[in-house]
Amino acid sequence: MVETLSHLLEFDSAYSKSFKDHLLIGVDEVGRGALAGPVIACAFSWNKKIDKMASDNSSDLLELNLLNDSKQINKLKREDLFKLLVKHGQFGIGYGSVLEIEKFNILNATFLAMKRAYENLMSKIKLKNKEPYLLIDGNKFNPYINSRQSFIVGGDAKSSLIAGASIIAKVYRDELMTRLSLSKKFKKYNWGKNSAYGTESHRKTIKKHGVTPLHRKLFVRKVLGIT
DSSP states (O other): OHHHHHHHHHHHHHHHHHTTTEEEEEEEEEOTTOSBSOEEEEEEEESSOHHHHHHOOOHHHHHHTTOOOGGGSOHHHHHHHHHHHHHHEEEEEEEEOHHHHHHHOHHHHHHHHHHHHHHHHHTTOOOTTOEEEEEEESSSOOTTOOSEEEEETTGGGTOHHHHHHHHHHHHHHHHHHHHHHTSTTTGGGOHHHHTTOOOHHHHHHHHHHOOOTTBOHHHHHHHHSOO
16 A cells, blocks of 8 residues: 555656646545535645655555545545545635536536635645646646646546545535535435435435425436426
């Protein structure tokens, strides 16, 4: 497992060496394929330089060897990694609301969430003499962010920064959907278990009880053929 983080840091290190006067920031999102709730993005940066992270032999770094695409890690391990990422890095969270998803489409709502996550992070850190350089998971340039950026397909399995952003966004959104599911209005949809994705039980509940204000109605209609 030690090779996993080393590999991810090596990927980031190549960018760090090419852009020495820049602060590398990983950006990723979760919730694009959900039937309800917002899309959540995270922008993440390590507190230490990439090379210093790679040479660190602390017990925390050994735990971070499990860092990977959040979808490949179970819930308990994601939550453990979340604590370590918060300890050793800084992050910003951004939302793309259900209303924005319906109005602008999921791609543009995702871009907006990423922009807000980036701006949230930038409000917390001091760049000194550096400029931000974003590593964004995906295959499309984000037109809403006016900073240098590279889009990286499968980036959450290649870059420690994007993997960190992926895990933080996933834990944050899962907790949000769990809190929403405690409401009487939404309890029957079991978002605490399915995070509002299109599981069989969630689809059956929608067909039986209809959609809520937090459901993405256009997407639900497309997936289930109902209003």
